[in-house]
Amino acid sequence: MTPMRTLATAGRVLTQIRHDPRTIGLLLVVPSLLIGLVAWIFTDTDVFADIGPAMIALFPFIVMFLVTSIATLRERRSGTLERLFSMPLGKGDFILGYALAFGLLAIFQTAIAVSWAVWVCGLEIEGSIWLLFAVAVSDALLGTALGLLASAFARTEFQVVQFMPVLVFPQILLGGIFLPRDQLPEALQAIGDALPLSFAIDALTAVADGSEDAAWIWGKVLVIGAWIVGSIVLGSITLRRRTP
Amino acid sequence: MDESPSPHARHRASTESVAVPAVAADASDAVIVIRDLHVRRAKTPVLHGLSLTVRPGRIVGLLGPSGSGKTTLMRSIVGVQVVQSGTVEVLGLPAGSRELRSRVAYVTQQPSVYDDLTVRQNLAYFARVLGVPKARVDEAIARTHLGDVERRLAGSLSGGQRGRVSLAAALLGDAELLVLDEPTVGLDPVLRVELWELFHQLADEGATLIVSSHVMDEAKRCDQLLLMRNGELLADASVASVLAATGTDDMETAFLTLIERATTPMTDEEAPR
Secondary structure, eight states: OOHHHHHHHHHHHHHHHHTOHHHHHHHHHHHHHHHHHHHHHTTTSSHHHHHHHHHHHHHHHHHHHHHHHHHHHHHHHTSHHHHHHTTTOOHHHHHHHHHHHHHHHHHHHHHHHHHIIIIISOOOOOSOHHHHHHHHHHHHHHHHHHHHHHHHHOSSHHHHHHHHHHHTHHHHHHTTSSSOGGGSOHHHHHHHHHSHHHHHHHHHHHHHHTOSOHHHHHHHHHHHHHHHHHHHHHHHHHOOSSBO | OOSOOOHHHHHTHHHHHHHSOSSOOOGGGOSEEEEEEEEEETTEEEEEEEEEEEOTTOEEEEEOOTTSSHHHHHHHHHTOBOOSEEEEEETTEETTOGGGGGTEEEEOSSOOSOTTSBHHHHHHHHHHHHTOOTHHHHHHHHHTTOGGGTTSBGGGSOHHHHHHHHHHHHTSSOOSEEEESSTTTTOOHHHHHHHHHHHHHHHHTTOEEEEEESOGGGGGGOSEEEEEETTEEEEEEOHHHHHHHHTOSOHHHHHHHHHHSOSSOEEGGGSOO
């Protein structure tokens, strides 16, 4: 693994996306549109103040998961991955290259979504807006990392799309958006507490209502970071140079 | 080698004496040595006990009907295929060794390029992965006659053009062994001739090429022929030997004759002098 090859791969992925303006548009705008829709639905209630932060956790996470997993799967299907693995490219170069490229996109996407939620949809943030941004970015990166991991287990586009309900929906259901986690049955609460998206939802909610200090929130970000690193490491282990 | 030279070998006899030793070499200078290779894909045996040797500076034609195991053999040589048993040695190292990744270039049957990058962007990326200077990109584009389309997206090119982009990527490094899976499929006759000229240029420069094809006609342009059928070698010999041994001047007929014969692979020694 070399920084030059990692950066070359990240640059290549970004160049590919640059040739596809529609994907860029969708990537940057869709989470904001959905957050706006949720805000609109709850216009006459104060529900958005409660679940708004969770929406910032949710939509960028899902979008990044989908985009990343399909992009890497395409690489496998087109034969370019086989070519790269017959060349002096490390598995780490490949995975980190993708993580860097989509991580950069995730930062832009999150900046737009957070700005939109706060200044257009009127989401009230008691804590630091920068802290909110940091948590949201780590959450979008988590989507990217899990997407990379999921694509390692999928052989076709059909399979990778199925991984979304498998890996993402339980995290939404158990993340405390529908019912606070402490009101869930004990077993489900234990599972919910361990899922990575829950940490992001907790941290964003805490920043929004100012209920916890910065150290507590950085602790959550650290856990998300561990999930990101773990997924990327596991993802690169599952990549095989030799295939049956 | 005591076989009578093929038309092409005679044409470039001056360089051949440098690239290929006049006497049959032992395995030590061989580019590829395969012993008793068994490969199964999706639980079906594809290669059963295949052995062969390839010497440097030659163009080896890997011929046989589709499904005969050509691609599996090529993947085994490149080291991206899980093999059940047997050994594959490339340039003196086990196939797939880290050190071989910049010495062996592989072009898959499907053009493996990024459709959403231009020709030049594709090659520039592969050049950075190989760690070779940017000037190599221009060279590769010139050698594959892609100058007119270098700024176009690979996805907008014709199948033959995309195939050439894929081939150009293999020319970026100084690969000592090029493994090309059906590089001329779907190309018009003029381009096909141009590509074969390029292959001979590369061989003259000292590279060894393995070129698979199911067009028997292309066999005549190779120095060594590997005729495959159902995962077994029907012949491992020169064009002249194959034609002489089968008493024909047509490769298609020669191949059919060999199929009808015994299961032991035909070699140069069997050819009538």
